[in-house]
Amino acid sequence: MTTIRALRTYRLPERPSLIWLELETGDGLVGLGETFRGAAAVETCLHAELAPVLLGRDARQIEGISRQLLTPYVGYNSSGTEVRAASAVDIALWDLAGQRQGVPVYQALGGGARASVPVYNTCAGYAYNTTGQRRDIGADDESMGPYDDQVAFMRDAGALAKSLLAEGYKAMKIWPFDIYVPASGGHLITLADLEKGLQPFRQIREAVGNRIEVMCELHSLFGGHAALRICQALEEYGVFWVEDPLNKMDDVVGLADLRRRTRVPICGSETLGGLRPFRDLLAGDALDVVMLDLSWCGGITEGRKIAALAQAWNRPLAPHDCTGPVTLMAGLHMALHAPTAIYQEVVRATLATWYRDIVTGLPVIEDGMAQPPVAAGLGTRLQDAFKQQDGLIVRESR
Incomplete structure (x- = not known):
């Protein structure tokens, strides 16, 4: 009765990066998973490659399924299509495991290491990262609403920091250097552009002092020289971390060299798939903070092993979410469970809008702290209205 008898996927044309x-x-339970980027390719992989492996398989064999799906002939050791598909499957299997036991996923993993989890607001907009098109903005861009924080941090980051503090957020992440990448492919940042990129950090400190933590995201866009210049310039602003500073985040030697030459902590990387890149980065003394995305790294099964590596090297863990609501819920369960977890990423713009249209449950945030989900499994389901909307692409394998 615990065998997998059906696999269904859902895609929305207006959000082409996401697939659910x-x-x-056989016992009537339904587990929910999600992944991000190349959704149409992931859909093909799930139905053409993985469905024949999964149908008829005992859903309780999570570790065995994880090992089989994460060692394909191609696609391993990165966040490629095969690994993203495997990640969605694994998240759904853990959702099933929690439901079957009648407990939230973090308890099925062995219980919580903390009563709640601090969150930070990634200062994105309402449709950030979901349309398949990049949005680089400037201070003169039109705001799409009160939570269009990507425009806000370029326009007046100090006012944005005050707004976040008023809602209980005690940490924020911004990326004002991205717009200077096209001029040189990220290999050069001039002093003039460096000064403009530092302005939001200066505004935050002038407006609220040290009452809010600030992370700087570099989105794997920079070469070593430009990344070092940015990191060293950020030192005086007390940034909590600089995230994904190099254009290859599996570059152990380059990251270790950068880390030795700057005082800002280095965080990475949501872009990596599988256990091995994290092992190599930690062994090479290349990271201060371990970030992982459960919809890209191999799911919760692989994520808990990455968390164990972070614990073994005494490094903090920070689950990523700038993708979708199911990944956010999965990350929260990991952040509750993992011993060294320090933050769960959220985007207040999406929490307040379209995430609510997709799923039934989202994190409850009180005074900057995400509370533990109480329902069995992930604690969320696809909304009935979402499944019935026009244009939804549904595919099923049995």
């Missing part, structure tokens, strides 16, 4: 997965078992 349901795994149905």
Whole structure:
């Protein structure tokens, strides 16, 4: 009765980066998964490559399924299509495991290491990262609403920091250097552009002092010289971390060299798939903070092993979410469980808008702290209205 009998996927044309997965078992339970980027390719992989492996398989064999799906002939050791598909499957299997035991996923993993989790607001906009098109903005861009924080941090980051503090957020992440990448492919940043990129950090400190932590995201866009110049310039602003500073975040030697030459902590990387890149980065003394995305790294099974590596090297862990609501819920469960987890990323713009249209449950945030989900499994389901909307692409394998 615990065998997988159906695999269903859902895609929305207006959000082409996202795909949702349901795994149905013989006892009538439905597990929910999600992944991000190249959704159409992931859909093909799930139905053409993985469905024949999964259908009829015991859904309780999570570790065995994870090992099989994460060692394909191609696609391993990166966040490629195969690994993203495997990640969605694994998240759904853990959702099933929690439901079957009648407990939230973090308890099925072995219980919580903390009563709640601090969150930071990634200062994105309402449709950030979901349309398949990059949005680089300036201070003169039109704001799409009160939570269009990507425009806000370029326009007046100090006012944005005050707004976040008023809502209980005690940490924020911004990326004002991205717009200077096209001029040189990220290999050069001039003093003039460096000064303009530093302005939001200066505004935050002038407006609220040290009452809010600030992270700087570099989106794997920079070469070593430009990244070092930015990191060293950020030192005086007390940034909590600089995230994904180099254009290859599996570059152990380059990251270790950068880390030795700057005082800002280096964080990485949501872009990596599988256990091995994290092992190599930690062994090479190349990271201060371990960030992982459960919809890209291999799911919760692989994520808990990456968390164990972070614990073994005494490094903090920070689950990523600037993708979708299911990944956010999965990350929260990992952040509750993992011993060294320090933050869960959220985007207040999406929490307040379209995430609510997709799923039934989202994190409850009180005074900057995400509270533990109480329902069994992930604690969220696809909304009935979402499944019935026009234009939704549904595909099923049995």
